[in-house]
Amino acid sequence: MAIADNKFFEDVYQVVKLIPKGRVTSYGAIANYLGVRSGARLVGYALNASFKYDNIPAQRVVNRNGLLTGKHHFREPQQMENLLILEGVTVENDIVVDFENIFWDPSKELL
DNA sequence: ACCCTGACGCGTC
DNA sequence: GGACGCGCCAGGG
Numbered sequence: 001m002a003i004a005d006n007k008f009f010e011d012v013y014q015v016v017k018l019i020p021k022g023r024v025t026s027y028g029a030i031a032n033y034l035g036v037r038s039g040a041r042l043v044g045y046a047l048n049a050s051f052k053y054d055n056i057p058a059q060r061v062v063n064r065n066g067l068l069t070g071k072h073h074f075r076e077p078q079q080m081e082n083l084l085i086l087e088g089v090t091v092e093n094d095i096v097v098d099f100e101n102i103f104w105d106p107s108k109e110l111l
Numbered sequence: 112a113c114c115c116t117g118a119c120g121c122g123t124c
Numbered sequence: 125g126g127a128c129g130c131g132c133c134a135g136g137g
Binding site for chain 1: 132133
């Protein structure tokens with residue numbers, strides 16, 4: 001078991017790892033890419049367990065509004081925003097600035 | 112084995 | 125245009 005027994009979780013981690021630095025995506029986009037309709041919750045659920053594993057840039061996954069919904073699940077609430085800023089992503093008031101522009105859609109940009 | 116809940120998203124009202 | 129409800133599926137109590 002490389003990452004997780006469950007295929008959903010495994011695929012989610014795969015996609016998240018592929019998110020380029022400085023870009024972000026949404027739970028729904030990943031769910032859509034995996035072919036799970038309205039499975040965005042599962043993506044979030046998978047990411048919740050991802051903190052146990054390394055090399056998973058969970059900070060690059062936000063909700064469809066660009067809101068850092070998962071910030072409270074990091075070791076430090078400020079961690080998520082911090083990491084994003086370090087990667088060149090501007091975050092203001094827990095919202096990714098210019099979200100639509102740096103949005104990375106796996107269905108489109110990944111093949 | 113049943114019930115509840117959850118880092119979400121979309122259709123309705 | 126804000127509030128509400130349902131679906132999606134896995135895991136924990």
